[in-house]
Amino acid sequence: MKKLKIAIIGYGRMGKTIEQLALERSHQVVARLNDERDWHKQLDKFITADVAIEFSLPDKVVGNIHKCFDANMPVVVGTTGWYHELNEVLSWCSEQDQAIFYASNYSIGMNLMFQLTKEMSELAAKYGFRMRLFEKHHQHKLDTPSGTALEIARLVKQYHPVIEGYVLEESPNHKLLPIEAVREGEVNGLHRLELISANESLSLTHEAYSRKGFAMGALMAAEFLVGKKGAFTMKDLLQSDEE
Numbered sequence: 001m002k003k004l005k006i007a008i009i010g011y012g013r014m015g016k017t018i019e020q021l022a023l024e025r026s027h028q029v030v031a032r033l034n035d036e037r038d039w040h041k042q043l044d045k046f047i048t049a050d051v052a053i054e055f056s057l058p059d060k061v062v063g064n065i066h067k068c069f070d071a072n073m074p075v076v077v078g079t080t081g082w083y084h085e086l087n088e089v090l091s092w093c094s095e096q097d098q099a100i101f102y103a104s105n106y107s108i109g110m111n112l113m114f115q116l117t118k119e120m121s122e123l124a125a126k127y128g129f130r131m132r133l134f135e136k137h138h139q140h141k142l143d144t145p146s147g148t149a150l151e152i153a154r155l156v157k158q159y160h161p162v163i164e165g166y167v168l169e170e171s172p173n174h175k176l177l178p179i180e181a182v183r184e185g186e187v188n189g190l191h192r193l194e195l196i197s198a199n200e201s202l203s204l205t206h207e208a209y210s211r212k213g214f215a216m217g218a219l220m221a222a223e224f225l226v227g228k229k230g231a232f233t234m235k236d237l238l239q240s241d242e243e
Contacts, residue, residue, distance in 0.1 A: 007049035010056035074099035080147025104147035106217030121159035
C-alpha cells in the first residue's frame, strides 16, 4: 500500500478520527482545514497532498470540491446534504479531468445493508408487507433525513414496484415510505428498515458503534482513488481487486 500525503477538509470529530487511523496506516496528514483562514495559512501544505478527504458542512462542500479540482487533487467526499448539486459537480469532474469519490455512507456494514435493502424491497412487494424506515443521529447533524436514509429510500423506490417516494411522517398512502428521523445526544448512526403486516414484522438494522467504521471506509476510498480519473462510489471500491 502506497503511503499517502492527506489533506483533511473539515477537522471536526470525523476529521480527527480519520487522522488517527491515517497515522496508524502510516499515512501523513499534511493539512487540516476548517475555514478560510486555514486555507490561507495552509495552502502551501494543502497542494503537497496526494488526496483530500472532505467531511465539512453541506453549504461548504461544493466550494471545497472546487478548490480540490483547481489544485488537480483527487477528493473523497463524506459530507452529505449536497446531492442536489451532484450532477453539476460530476460534470465539472468530467470536463476538468479530475477525480472524485462520493458516498452517502462509508461504512462497509451499511453498504451491505444497501445490498440487502434491494432484496427486502422486492420481497415486501411480493408478500404484501408495508415498509417503514427509522433513523437516528447525533444532535449536531444538519441534514434530515440523513444522506444514508435517502439512499435507502432511493433503493426502496427502485426495487419496490409500488413505492414512489418518501414522507417524514406516518402516512396511509402505501406509495410513500414513511421515514422517522431523530436527532439526539451523540448517537453515531442507527438505521432500521422495517417490514410490517397485520400479523408480523421483521427489520434490518445497522448501528454504528463509533466513527471508526466510517473513517476507515473513507481512508480506503482515498487509497483507491489516488492515480485515477473520474467519479467513483463505494460500489467501485467494494468490487475492486486492489489491496
